[in-house]
Amino acid sequence: MILLFLIASFSISAYDTPNDAGSSITLKFSSSLPFISGEVMRKNSDGEFERMASICSSDSSWMDNFTVDGVEYFYKIVLTTEEGIVTSETVSAVSSPQWFHKGRTIMLVMVILVCGFILFFIREARGGKELYVRPIAGIEALDEAVGRATELGRPIMFITGIMDMDDLQTIAGITILRRVAKKAAEYEAQVLVPTSRSLVMTAAQETVKEAYYDAGRPDIFNPDNIFYLTDDQFGFAAGCDGIMVREKPGAIFFMGSFYAESLILAETGHSTGAIQIAGTAMPSQLPFFVTACDYTLIGEEFFAASAYLSRDPLQLGSLKGQDWGKLIFFALIVVGTVLMTFGITVIRNILMVR
Amino acid sequence: MKRQIPLLITFIVGIVMVVQYFIPRQPFAGLFDTFNQWFLIIAVFALILGLMNLVRLHVQKLRRMKGGWGYSIILLCGLVGTIFTGALWGIGTGSPFNYVFVNIQQPMGATMFALLAFFIASASFRAFRARNLDATLLLVAAVLVMIGRVTIGALIWNKLPHIAEWIMSYPNMAGQRAIMIGIALGTVSYSLRVILGIERTYLGGE
Structure with missing residues (x-):
């Protein structure tokens, strides 16, 4: 019993x-x-x-x-x-393997929705529809910074962060580097690109070379200006600081993924009197860049820079789609907040990724 | 072909990486790690390129006796010395390589990191000047958070730590999350442009 x-x-x-x-x-x-x-x-x-x-x-x-x-x-x-x-x-x-991760269904729905919007607006742009993109001060200032460095007769320094080519921010940084390098070539200025990863150095060398060719000035391209320093985080910061102090660049660009070295770099650059433009998607480093730099591309602005600069309708279309995605999230946040206030957890339960 | 093959590889790998996130079974389950390992292998070979570049530039600097050539001697000696100690006696605890790492490399890194405190002070001094309403709000919030997070804050007024916590948990967190949503959407949009080959500047040409 x-x-x-x-x-x-x-x-x-x-x-x-x-x-x-x-x-x-x-x-x-x-x-x-x-x-x-x-x-x-x-x-x-x-x-x-x-x-x-x-x-x-x-x-x-x-x-x-x-x-x-x-x-x-x-x-x-x-x-x-x-x-x-x-x-x-x-x-x-x-036991058996599954063909679909059911806990990630909402993620799949969101990806399809956002990608759907982006693809729709890319199609619209391809069809010739005019798309408005709000002015972004930091991107507008890129040319101004290059011009100012040229007027001062100083080089331009471009830092693509401390991560490798598998980081999307590094790729976005390389994209902006091309624009900066092309402008620098038009003005016959030199661009210094210290890198903390060998692959980034190779990609940056190719990008800057192409930019100088595009500008019709391959004769002034110097591959030695794009060089590898070290993989070590603070070793790289020390190396860049040394270059800033010795070379006194007229403009410094920080475009990529940064960690604790962000303020060390930006403050040293500020002390040299250079015009500084930063762009990163690292939320914890943004306050440092906002404080120490003249312009900062915050998160999505950084990723939008290449589309904004190229004015390519296809790229602008993707920005418009991204904005619609933002609208959906905004609506979900408002509705979810109201429902949660009344103790209704349905939206929270649906949106939870397991 | 020089452009088409990298674009095709990017497209296939990009799509596969998205798909593997939603399919838990093999062969998709291990793809993320496999691709990361492939990347590491490529990166290690690329390190040789970086080393060659570093040595070439500093040897050049020494030959031409350019300004700061003394630093190049230190760099090259450090590089060669570290490689040899590692290759001859290994990298384990007690080895010369480990001694160099613990007693030279680590303190130098720590020194650079410690400089951050002074840079934060100088940057804060500039940021917290009450030039306009926004800057004044920033100053007030910063002072409340700073005082509220140290012991003396509670002694001055026992509600200060709660105010500091409220600023960090609500207005600060709301701002951070707004930025993060923007970053997430920006990442999706940019990734899609790269995967579809609309964004191809990183390949070295438009």
Whole structure:
């Protein structure tokens, strides 16, 4: 009678672990009775039960990550209590890989929606529709900064951050570098590009070379102006600071991914009297750049710079689509806030990515 | 072809990386790590290019006796010395390489990082000057947060830490999240431009 009561107060279930690559079964259990130790036992259809893991009273689930997909496994839990040994009922499950991560459905919907908007406006732009993009002071000032450095007879310094070419911000920085380098070539100015990654150096060399060719001035292109310093974060900052102090560039551009070195670089640049324009998508570094630089491209403005500068209708179309995405998020935030205020969690539950 | 093949590779890899996020099963499950490993392999080979560039420029500087050539001697000695100590005696604890790293490289990095405190002070001094209404608001908020987050703040007025916390958790967090939503959308838009080949400046040509 006591044993029946103990078994009844102990529930166990086994199921294929959802949203995974297979080879995993999850065991859920709950017990209201105190136990000294517990063991998870497993067997397949033609074998004997063997001990797989130990559990303690705070555990409520255990994941078996060593299963063969398509094979049925049987589980039971054996608890040692003060009254004696209690064994749970035997449950079974079969593991299998999934074709779709259901916890990310809302993410897929959002990606499709935003990409749909972007593609729609790219199509519109291709059809010749005029698209308005608000003026961005930081981007407008790029040419002015190059011009000022040229007037002062000083070089231009361009830093693409400390991350490699697998970072989208570095790619965005390289894109802006091309525009700056082309303008510098037109003005017969030199662009110094110290890099902290070898791949970035190679990409920057190609980009600047193309820009000088585009401007019709390949004769003044100097590949030695685009050089590798070090992969070390503060070593790179020290190297750039040294160049700023020695070469006294007329304009300094910080375009890419920056971390703690951002203010060290920007403050040193400020002390040299250079006009400074920064662009990054690192929220924690933005206040430093806003403080120390003349212009700062904040987050999305930084990614929009290449489209803005090129005036290519296809690129501008993508900006318009992005704005519509923003509108959707804005609407969701407003509706979600109102609903949450009244204790309705439906929007929050729908938008949660698991 | 010089342009078409990189664009095709970008398109395929871009689409695959998006798809793998939503499909947990093999072969998609391991693709993210696999591509990252491929990138690391390429980056390691590219490091040789960077090293060659570094050595060439500094040797050139020494030959021409350009200003600051003394620093080039230190750099080249450091480079060669570190490579040799690492290659000859390994990089484990107690090795000469480890000694150089712990006693030279790390303190120098820490020194640069420590400079940040002084740069923050000078930047704050400029930012917090009450020139207009916006700057005054910034100044007031900054003073409240700074005082509210140190022990003396609670001694001056016990509500100061709560005010500082409120500023950080609500107005500051709201601003941060607005920026982050913009960044996320900008990233999606830019990635799509790169994947579709609309943005191709990074390839070295328009």
